[in-house]
Amino acid sequence: MEWVPLLRWLHVLGACVLLGTGAGIAFFMVMAHRSGDAKVIAHTAHIVVIADFLFTASAVILQPVTGVLLAMLIGWRLTEGWLLLSIILYFVTGAFWLPVVWIQHRMKKLAKAAAQADSVLPPDYFRLYRIWFACGFPAFFSVLGIVWLMTNRPALDLW
Incomplete structure (x- = not known):
């Protein structure tokens, strides 16, 4: 069986x-x-x-596994510019996502x-919301960058 198409599909799906x-x-x-309703926010x-937990955490595990296996099977070095930058952005995403998981739980x-x-909602909720909101931008744009790098594979010389 040829594993590359299956791994590529799983990687894109992730x-x-x-x-x-x-x-x-x-x-x-x-x-x-924005509703300001504690019941709506809690739910x-x-x-x-x-x-x-179900979707994001599963994909977080799936991505490096399928990515490394793809790189090995296709013959890409993990130090190739676009691939290395994707890995760096993946860690940037994780650095912002991990605190967000705890923050969401605390806000709940x-x-x-x-x-x-x-x-009324306590001041701690609003403080956590601002941090949660701010963390979303670098994480989201890092994922967008990874998808762009993954689909375009530009020649980048990072060394």
């Missing part, structure tokens, strides 16, 4: 899941936040945490507590 889930999660969290954040707990107490 990239689609990362990009799509990231954009979807961001959209739904922003819309819930949305609960679903977002599950989606991040704060919103749930406010909803149960029928009170």
Whole structure:
């Protein structure tokens, strides 16, 4: 069996899941936040945490496995410019995504507590939301950059 087409498909599928889930999660969290309703935010954040665990985390594991296997089978060196830059951007994405996972969980707990107490969202929620929002931009644009590098494979001399 030729593994390259299957691995390429899995790799592209993983990239689609990362990009799509990231954009979807961001959209739904922003819309819930804009509602100002602690119950809506708590419910949305609960679903977002599950989606991040099921979809994003799975793709995060799938991407380096399929990427390294593809590179080995095709004969690409991991130090080729476009590939090395993709790997660097992958770590940049992870550096912003990992704190976001914890922040989403914390925001969910704060919103749930406010909803149960029928009170307003605490200042900590808003502080965490600003950090969550700010972390989304470099992570999202890094993924966009990776997809561009993956589809174009430009000749880059990083050394």
